[in-house]
Amino acid sequence: xxxxxxxxxxxxxxxxxxxxxxxxxxxxxxxxxxxxxxxxxxxxxxxxxxxxxxxxxxxxxxxxxxxxxxxxxxxxxxxxxxxxxxxxxxxxxxxxxxxxxxxxxxxxxxxxxxxxxxxxxxxxxxxxxxxxxxxxxxxxxxxxxxxxxxxxxxxxxxxxxxxxxxxxxxxxxxxxxxxxxxxxxxxxxxxxxxxxxxxxxxxxxxxxxxxxxxxxxxxxxxxxxxxxxxxxxxxxxxxxxxxxxxxxxxxxxxxxxxxxxxxxxxxxxxxxxxxxxxxxxxxxxxxxxxxxxxxxxxxxxxxxxxxxx
Numbered sequence: 370x371x372x373x374x375x376x377x378x379x380x381x382x383x384x385x386x387x388x389x390x391x392x393x394x395x396x397x398x399x400x401x402x403x404x405x406x407x408x409x410x411x412x413x414x415x416x417x418x419x420x421x422x423x424x425x426x427x428x429x430x431x432x433x434x435x436x437x438x439x440x441x442x443x444x445x446x447x448x449x450x451x452x453x454x455x456x457x458x459x460x461x462x463x464x465x466x467x468x469x470x471x472x473x474x475x476x477x478x479x480x481x482x483x484x485x486x487x488x489x490x491x492x493x494x495x496x497x498x499x500x501x502x503x504x505x506x507x508x509x510x511x512x513x514x515x516x517x518x519x520x521x522x523x524x525x526x527x528x529x530x531x532x533x534x535x536x537x538x539x540x541x542x543x544x545x546x547x548x549x550x551x552x553x554x555x556x557x558x559x560x561x562x563x564x565x566x567x568x569x570x571x572x573x574x575x576x577x578x579x580x581x582x583x584x585x586x587x588x589x590x591x592x593x594x595x596x597x598x599x600x601x602x603x604x605x606x607x608x609x610x611x612x613x614x615x616x617x618x619x620x621x622x623x624x625x626x627x628x629x630x631x632x633x634x635x636x637x638x639x640x641x642x643x644x645x646x647x648x649x650x651x652x653x654x655x656x657x658x659x660x661x662x663x664x665x666x667x668x669x670x671x672x673x674x675x676x677x678x
Contacts, residue, residue, distance in 0.1 A: 380545045381408040383469050385414045387462075387476040387496055396517055397477035397507040400648065403519030404473070406674040412604050413469060417458055449523070458495040466500035473564070477506040494643075497623065497634065497651065503540055504651045508642045517648060521617035523551045527607045530579060533622025536653040538583055541620035544650070550617075551593045554580045555610050557603040564600070604640030620650045 376379070401655045405412040448588075476496045496504055511517060526541035528534040538554075545552040556576045564572070578597040588594055599606045611619050624635040634642070644650050 374604075379408075379511070379547050381405075381410045381416060381472045383413070383471045384410045384534045385413045385415065385465065385469070385471045385474045385500075387417065388472065389416065389477060394513065395477050395507075396511055396513050397475055398539075399521055400439045400507065400517040402476075410472070413465065413471075415465070416464070418465050429433075434514065444678055461606045462499035466502075468530060471500060471502050473505060474500060475507065475648075477507045478509065493634075503654075506642050506649045506651055508645055508649060510644050510646050511644070511648065518617040520548050522548070523614050523616045524550045524618045524620060525555060525607070525608075525611050525614055525616040526620045527551060527603070527637075528555070528580070528583070528622075529556065529603070529625070531622055532654040533624050533652065535622075536654040537584075537620050537622040537650070540650060540652050542585060542588055543622065544618065545594075546588060548589045549592050550575050552588075553595045553610065553614055554583065554608055555598055555599065555607060556580060557606045558598065558600045558605055560600070569600065572600075595615075604637045604644070605660045607637070607641050608644045608646075611647060616645075618648055618650060621644050623651050 381404060384401060384405055386397060388395045388397050392519060397498075401412060404410065434519060466474075474496055476493060478493045490549070493506065507517070521544060524545050526538060542551060544550065556579075558572060558576070574596045577596055584594055584596075599610070607619065607621070610616075617640060621638055621641055623638055638651060642651070
């Protein structure tokens, strides 16, 4: 039997945002601001810049680095900002992670309209290897003109039952419980075969049973849970499911059963990050999940009370 700890409320006290400079065209900025304000978190902002740019910009000036609206919002959450030379990203990020003990890192990668697209693409590898907290990736398929929901109503957790996937399940359940989200658990049977309907049902049966064992008994009290088994290439099927469900968040492990190493993203994770239409929460098996009191705030009741008032 697969046994996981009971899900508990997530607590985000310190968030690191790694974003392009200037930041006001990046969808990751309002998304991270929403998370920070929701949880009362302290936000730190890192801008990876090339050596040439870094020579001209050594510290983000508090007086005019942002347009007025962004500057006000960032200072509302007491953000600290710093520009980092891309040649020293790994060392600088590790230093920041050790000093501040972040609960979440948000990184924006692959935005085609940014001038430092290549620098941000290289940043992902640095970020994933620099700390022991989960990494929220805003990939290139996330629409820049559409606000991303910081409070996910629909969550997709893809699992292959590997150690990283089991760790990711803990985070997926905590996010679903915190926001009372609809959560879909998806396992993709790798490969395409000419199976009959009865053969598919026989193959699905053990995977559905394992997913049901993963689900904590109290989770359905707070949110809807939907286990699903599909057949095909995992990365493609996960992205398709995220699109069909209009998912606000995908939660995956850094590597799976087919991983070559445990220190870099697997092929499935990279495909999902690059093609998912929503943020992707990437988790390693040893990553921490800081939790607070186990009682979940009833957000629906709070909204109804506000509406009634």
